[in-house]
Amino acid sequence: MSASSDAPQSRSVDDREDAQASLSRDKIFHILQTQRRRDALRYLKDREEPVEMRALAEQVAAWENDTTVAALSSDERQRVYIALYQSHLPKLDEEGVIDYNQSRGIVERGVLADEFDPYLDVSDDEDGEQVEPAETETQWLDYYRHSTAAGIVVVLLSWLGVPPMTVLGTGQWGALVVAAFGLLSLAHVAFGDRD
Numbered sequence: 001m002s003a004s005s006d007a008p009q010s011r012s013v014d015d016r017e018d019a020q021a022s023l024s025r026d027k028i029f030h031i032l033q034t035q036r037r038r039d040a041l042r043y044l045k046d047r048e049e050p051v052e053m054r055a056l057a058e059q060v061a062a063w064e065n066d067t068t069v070a071a072l073s074s075d076e077r078q079r080v081y082i083a084l085y086q087s088h089l090p091k092l093d094e095e096g097v098i099d100y101n102q103s104r105g106i107v108e109r110g111v112l113a114d115e116f117d118p119y120l121d122v123s124d125d126e127d128g129e130q131v132e133p134a135e136t137e138t139q140w141l142d143y144y145r146h147s148t149a150a151g152i153v154v155v156l157l158s159w160l161g162v163p164p165m166t167v168l169g170t171g172q173w174g175a176l177v178v179a180a181f182g183l184l185s186l187a188h189v190a191f192g193d194r195d
Contacts, residue, residue: 023095023112031095032119036080037088039063041113042120044098050108053089053100057081140192147184151177 032038039060044051061080062069089107093100098110158165158173165173 023115027095028115028119031092031097032116034088035064036060036083037092038120040084040088040092040107041097041116044107044109044113045117045120047109050099050106053085053102053105053107054081056107057084060084140188143184143188147180151180 032041040056043056043059057080058069058072058077061072061076064080065072065076067076085102089098089100090102092098093110096110096112097116098113099108100106154165154173155170155177158168158170168176
């Protein structure tokens, strides 16, 4: 499944703009269904200049094997390089997501690349290493989940007339729950992004 080396030159700018106009969310998800394509797009995400396909393949192989580029074996490099060369990069090029000159071994972001950025959820640090979501983000999600559960229980018990929840009316309990979420949100804004 090899793409011809002159395929990128044969498509006009109008063809790519038409592709951009007709790209659906289903098409985006179909393209992103393989990890190697996602990794290739992540690698290109912050690079404005064209890159060598070999460098892209080596970084994808390093991520795939949870190692560094320097520690990759020849087999690990070759396996990823061949798959990207023959299948994944031509597919991304065909869809207008990247510009891939197969004969020169050069890859760069295409006209549709920005459409995929929101779906590339794992960020990289300066060295290209994957960074997991911060522990504080997870903690704040837990706070919101627990607050939601507690709010539902309080309002439900009040609505059912279970003592001591009958001390206040259901509307008053609802107002207190909303106020609690307001305070939680303020605390998140004030303290949530500190690492």
